[in-house]
Amino acid sequence: MIARVFVARDSCAISVGADSxxxxxxxxxxxxxxxxxxxxxxxxxxxxxxxxxxxxxPDGRAAYGPVGAQDVTELFDGDFLHGGRHxxxxxxxxxxxxxARQQRxxxxxxxxxxxxxxxDYLQHGGYVALRQALTMGPGxxxxxxxxxxxxGRGGAAFPTGIKWKTVLEQQSATKYVVCNADEGDSGTxxxxxxxxxxxxxLIEGMTIAGVSVGATQGYIYLRSEYPYAxxxxxxxxxxxxxxxxxxxxxxxxxxxxxxxxxxxxxAYICGEETSLLESLEGKRGMVRFRPPLPALQGLxxxxxxxxxxxxxxxxxxxFAQGAQAYRDFGLGRSRGTLPFQLAGNIRHGGLVEIAFGLxxxxxxxxFGGGSASGRPIRAVQVGGPLxxxxxxxxxxxxxxxxxxxxxxxxxxxxxxxxxDDTADLAQMARFAMEFCAIESCGKCTPxxxxxxxxxxxxxxxxxRQDVAANVALLRDLCETMTEGSLCGLGGMAPxxxxxxxxxxxxxxxxxxxxxxxxx
Amino acid sequence: MAPDAAVxxxxxxxxxxxxGLLPLLHEIQDRLxxxxxxxxxxxxxxxxxxxxxxxxxxxxxxxxRRSPPGRxxxxxxLAEACQSMGSRELLExxxxxxxxxxxxxxxxxxxxxxxxxxxxNCACSPAVMVDKELVGRVDAGRLTDIVEHCRSRT
Numbered sequence: 001m002i003a004r005v006f007v008a009r010d011s012c013a014i015s016v017g018a019d020s021x022x023x024x025x026x027x028x029x030x031x032x033x034x035x036x037x038x039x040x041x042x043x044x045x046x047x048x049x050x051x052x053x054x055x056x057x058p059d060g061r062a063a064y065g066p067v068g069a070q071d072v073t074e075l076f077d078g079d080f081l082h083g084g085r086h087x088x089x090x091x092x093x094x095x096x097x098x099x100a101r102q103q104r105x106x107x108x109x110x111x112x113x114x115x116x117x118x119x120d121y122l123q124h125g126g127y128v129a130l131r132q133a134l135t136m137g138p139g140x141x142x143x144x145x146x147x148x149x150x151x152g153r154g155g156a157a158f159p160t161g162i163k164w165k166t167v168l169e170q171q172s173a174t175k176y177v178v179c180n181a182d183e184g185d186s187g188t189x190x191x192x193x194x195x196x197x198x199x200x201x202l203i204e205g206m207t208i209a210g211v212s213v214g215a216t217q218g219y220i221y222l223r224s225e226y227p228y229a230x231x232x233x234x235x236x237x238x239x240x241x242x243x244x245x246x247x248x249x250x251x252x253x254x255x256x257x258x259x260x261x262x263x264x265x266x267a268y269i270c271g272e273e274t275s276l277l278e279s280l281e282g283k284r285g286m287v288r289f290r291p292p293l294p295a296l297q298g299l300x301x302x303x304x305x306x307x308x309x310x311x312x313x314x315x316x317x318x319f320a321q322g323a324q325a326y327r328d329f330g331l332g333r334s335r336g337t338l339p340f341q342l343a344g345n346i347r348h349g350g351l352v353e354i355a356f357g358l359x360x361x362x363x364x365x366x367f368g369g370g371s372a373s374g375r376p377i378r379a380v381q382v383g384g385p386l387x388x389x390x391x392x393x394x395x396x397x398x399x400x401x402x403x404x405x406x407x408x409x410x411x412x413x414x415x416x417x418x419x420d421d422t423a424d425l426a427q428m429a430r431f432a433m434e435f436c437a438i439e440s441c442g443k444c445t446p447x448x449x450x451x452x453x454x455x456x457x458x459x460x461x462x463x464r465q466d467v468a469a470n471v472a473l474l475r476d477l478c479e480t481m482t483e484g485s486l487c488g489l490g491g492m493a494p495x496x497x498x499x500x501x502x503x504x505x506x507x508x509x510x511x512x513x514x515x516x517x518x519x
Numbered sequence: 520m521a522p523d524a525a526v527x528x529x530x531x532x533x534x535x536x537x538x539g540l541l542p543l544l545h546e547i548q549d550r551l552x553x554x555x556x557x558x559x560x561x562x563x564x565x566x567x568x569x570x571x572x573x574x575x576x577x578x579x580x581x582x583x584r585r586s587p588p589g590r591x592x593x594x595x596x597l598a599e600a601c602q603s604m605g606s607r608e609l610l611e612x613x614x615x616x617x618x619x620x621x622x623x624x625x626x627x628x629x630x631x632x633x634x635x636x637x638x639x640n641c642a643c644s645p646a647v648m649v650d651k652e653l654v655g656r657v658d659a660g661r662l663t664d665i666v667e668h669c670r671s672r673t
Contacts, residue, residue: 263545
């Protein structure tokens with residue numbers, strides 16, 4: 001019997017040696033005369049175990065990791081092809097607590113299939129949802145999405161169904177669906193994993209979006225920092241088109257939808273949807289005034305649905321399993337699951353898809369296993385570079401959009417970056433403004449000038465110059481940026497700064513107040 | 520490929536696409552490694568844009584270069600997750616090894632050093648990208664190997 005071995009082709013796995021491990025397994029199998037089929041899958045998301053090698057056994061897949069090319073001979077000696085015991089072994093993959101405790105919905109196929117084999121996708125429930133959406137018709141499809149409670153997973157958490165309904169109601173011969181794949185937030189990689197590990201789910205989600213809102217053309221705006229995702233998506237789009245899942249006659253329905261992949265050019269601001277549309281039009285990525293909303297006048301002035309990768313990738317599952325099944329997960333107004341991403345100084349970094357309502361502490365310690373350095377976790381930045389630094393005293397807050405907003409933080413795209421007690425958070429506060437200055441589109445003054453001035457004021461505080469007056473000035477400037485900026489970049493860049501001032505004043509050389517300590 | 524041929528090919532491929540300027544500039548840079556200044560008026564004419572508009576687009580995006588890079592481009596992630604795992608120290612190490620500052624090219628022309636803000640490899644921080652190859656869990660030793668490897672390759 002041919003042994004089946006699985007090694008991820010996700011760029012994270014490749015970045016720590018998955019390609020050389022796969023090669024070493026092939027070479028060693030040949031040397032020993034053993035028949036082995038090596039399947040390159042997406043990553044399971046247990047990223048600290050990458051390169052993870054899995055082997056099919058009668059009981060399920062057995063996991064070994066992190067495997068280096070130098071370990072391969074020893075793995076063969078230990079009969080890993082039959083699930084033999086080894087110091088790198090973790091038993092059955094599905095029983096690893098990190099994975100077993102998750103609620104994989106959007107990431108249900110992740111790591112199980114060869115991302116570029118359409119047959120694999122179809123065998124795992126692919127394109128059931130598109131047929132269903134085509135049968136339902138646009139009105140019912142949009143209604144179903146509204147009932148699911150899905151909110152935009154890019155960060156803003158706007159109800160997806162309402163966006164779809166708005167675009168559907170526009171009378172226009174031309175409408176567009178745009179996928180925002182400009183995943184620029186540090187600590188986030190769930191979009192990348194979907195595009196590299198299950199690209200057809202995104203293509204199907206966009207196609208459902210197209211037929212539901214009456215758009216015939218879609219664009220994926222992908223950041224240039226993701227060359228691996230670009231290569232995978234480009235091939236997947238070609239495959240889908242060749243098989244009739246894109247083009248003039250979707251699965252024999254007579255309906256048209258096609259898709260084009262466009263590459264960004266290294267501008268963080270293009271994750272903001274109006275800036276992204278400008279960039280797609282071939283211009284500088286300058287933020288647009290709103291109104292009009294992109295749903296009314298978006299790409300090339302036409303009604304445009306702009307959704308994030310995870311939002312669109314969640315759509316097929318919602319249609320296939322029903323809106324209610326999705327709605328049953330979560331709490332309050334945060335329904336369904338979110339793929340959280342554990343990153344930075346964390347022992348078990350990776351992807352954790354789970355219903356809203358878990359606490360940060362559970363994520364950081366029960367999943368994350370504490371810091372990578374072994375030192376106490378002092379702060380976590382949640383929601384990307386514009387998210388607050390959350391102190392340990394708030395680690396018991398439930399992960400819920402509203403609960404985080406209430407404490408001046410945000411869940412955003414679900415990225416969680418851990419810092420240990422050696423971190424200089426005043427330096428990180430400075431970096432937030434430095435980053436804003438580098439990435440500002442320059443259209444509005446609070447963001448363009450304010451960010452540069454904030455860096456200067458922070459430098460003066462850190463140099464102990466006229467501290468009280470400069471802190472007051474910094475807070476005032478933060479208020480101006482928050483209230484006066486045109487978009488979220490200038491509007492939210494103060495959040496990390498204020499969180500450090502409020503929760504970690506000692507890093508600025510300020511005496512912590514008792515209020516801040518107990519906050 | 521000769522610069523003019525690359526520009527002509529890029530125009531033929533992309534000038535008529537909706538919003539084709541970015542794909543067109545990417546095509547030029549993918550082929551030449553940078554976007555030569557002398558091609559700006561040619562591109563502007565083909566796209567029916569002003570020269571200023573094309574300059575404006577090239578200048579807006581960090582990805583586009585106006586001068587040729589070294590034989591290899593080493594991009595070090597300086598976003599928060601990588602900073603939490605020591606990417607600032609890694610950058611210092613790279614500066615010393617290559618003898619250049621950020622955006623500079625080493626004297627032997629082997630290496631251009633650039634910052635990048637997130638490579639999406641935040642669970643295996645710190646991360647760097649060598650040309651189009653992503654490398655994770657980078658420490659000083661691995662970075663030294665990378666730089667030496669770049670120097671030995673043409």
